[in-house]
Amino acid sequence: MRILLVEDDELLGEGIKTALDREGYQTDWLKSGLQAKQALSTEAFELVILDLGLPDIDGIEILTGVRKSGVDIPILILTARDAVEDKITGLDSGADDYLIKPFELSELKARLRALGRRRHGHVEPVIEHGRITYNPASLEVTLDNKLIDLSRRETTLLVEFLNNPNRVMSKAKLEDVVYGWDIEVESNSIEVHVHHLRKKLYSSIIKTIRGVGYKLESHEK
Known part of the structure; x- marks a missing residue:
């Protein structure tokens, strides 16, 4: 599965990419919203991990833009914004899941597996x-x-x-x-x-x- 990771934190991004690559995912990592918008308009991914607090464009803007274009790719928000209102905004803007930082990599991987099963119509975990x-x-x-x-x-x-x-x-x-x-x-x-x-x-x-x-x-x- 090819994943787009959009995360500007160098240490966190490197850790996520390394962990997911070891799981057999092909993870392409970008650090800015503008890069992410370009990649999502020209490349084919099966899942997106999206940080909201990007340096140039808020992640919600990227999310709403993707949904307005009709793309139904699963998007998992990864953010430090833990207020209920932020979660509601993210999910109502088209996110499929919402994970708060800090988090356990095992939970992130489990959520990705669930989103992958849902995308490909697999009910069973295998x-x-x-x-x-x-x-x-x-x-x-x-x-x-x-x-x-x-x-x-x-x-x-x-x-x-x-x-x-x-x-x-x-x-x-x-x-x-x-x-x-x-x-x-x-x-x-x-x-x-x-x-x-x-x-x-x-x-x-x-x-x-x-x-x-x-x-x-x-x-x-």
């Missing part, structure tokens, strides 16, 4: 696809109840497929999900990750749509 099961809380992937050892990026790629089982996804889209902005991507990186997933799970799990991208197969062939 994702099942035929013989494959993914547990977001433990980051474990199993095949026929046997634990499969996947790298962080392989897991990120697999989860993107699991969350979009009937969708053909382009190589460029998958590169954004797996790498974001931070890393120079080799031209064959996605092909290598797909190869590893086929080898570790089963060969027909991901179908290549020539000239278009890749698609998760509905069942093993």
